[in-house]
Amino acid sequence: MDALVRTYQQFEMLIPAPTGAGAQHRGEDGRFVEDLVREYLSRFLPKGLEVLTGFILRPAVKTGENGVERRTDTDQHSTQLDIVIFDSGVYPIFQRFGNSVIVPPEGVIAIISVKKHLNDGDVQNECEKLFSAATLCQTLGSNDRNDKVRGPYLALVSVRSNIDKTRTDTLNWIFSKIQAAYTGKMDATFDKFVGFVGALDEWSIFKRRPPATPTAAEYVGFKHQAGxxxxxxxxxxxxxxxxxxxxxxxxxxxxxxxxxxxxxxxxKNLGSIPCTGLR
Known part of the structure; x- marks a missing residue:
């Protein structure tokens, strides 16, 4: 983790911005951070999992052998997603160009939004986007049973936090924005709530493991100490x-x-968010 942060700092020094933090080319700056996170995750995941970027496409077609649960649907797709971790050892891909892909929902294992610097307006906005993408990934298990598979892991990651430092309790404020992202949502299941929000070198907010039949998602906060x-x-x-x-x-x-x-x-015990069930 220290090496990842140092690599980004080196990028800032080699291509410095005339004013302010970051590199001179802001678009490349953001893409470099995404590439860094993808690279480091790839080192530790099973070979069958690919760390990609792109879109999820949920076509209104038959699934399994006789699965017609989408017969009243229309084709749906996500917005562009920073990181999609996909089980390409088992599931096919609709389209690929380098690391940019369009994939079916069945093989999506995780969806991660990446920010170079996490700003005040990012938390609620990105949690809402992740919720929408996770909704596309609600799929049934094998053999056309009516059981749903576990939804993808959802995370919002930044290298640094730009959340207003004048607030007396940053973690509680961020949690309030996570809560706001799910207020009024239909079918707000545990799986569709973000699992991790963090500034990698500073703090982490984590969704705790649920009971068998959860009625709420509980969140806790960590302030990273030395080491x-x-x-x-x-x-x-x-x-x-x-x-x-x-x-x-x-x-x-x-x-x-x-x-x-x-x-x-x-x-910190940050609080809980009511949910309608596990998945």
Missing amino acids: ESHLGLQFLITGILSVYYDNTRKDMRRPGFTAFPSGRPHD
């Missing part, structure tokens, strides 16, 4: 692998891969 820069990346990898190895998707045991400091409590 804890790994927490954000660990949360991301843990969430992605938990979806990939979930028993609704794969019949294999999840490996013991990520680990957190023993006895490290979270710094």
Whole structure:
């Protein structure tokens, strides 16, 4: 994680902006951050998972052998997504050009919004976009049973936080914006709520594991201390692998891969957001 941040800092120094933070070419600056996060995630994920960018397309076609659950639907697609982690070892891709793709929802394991600097207006806006993309990914399990597979892991990631520093409690304010993103949403299930929001070198907000029949999603906050820069990346990898190895998707045991400091409590109970069920 430290190496990722240093690599971005080097990019800023090599292509400096005349004024303000960041590199001179803002568009390239943002794309460089996306590429960095994709590169670092790719190092730690199973070979069958690709870390891509692009769109999710949910066509109104038959699924499984006789699945006609979309017979009253129309074709739907997402907005452009910064990072889509896709199980291309199992599922096909509609279109590919380099790392830019259009993919069906069944193989989407995670959707990540990436910001170079997280600003005040980003939190609610990006959580709403992730909710819409996750809604497209509600799919049934195998053999045309009426069971839904676990939805993709959802995250909002930034290298640095530009959230107004004058606020007395940044984490509580950010959580209020997460809550606002889901107010009034129909079919607001646990799976469609963001799982992680964080400035990788500063703080993390994490959605806790649910009970079997959740009525709310609980969130906790961590302020990264010295030597804890790994927490954000660990949360991301843990969430992605938990979806990939979930028993609704794969019949294999999840490996013991990520680990957190023993006895490290979270710094804040941020609160809960009511949900209509698990998925």
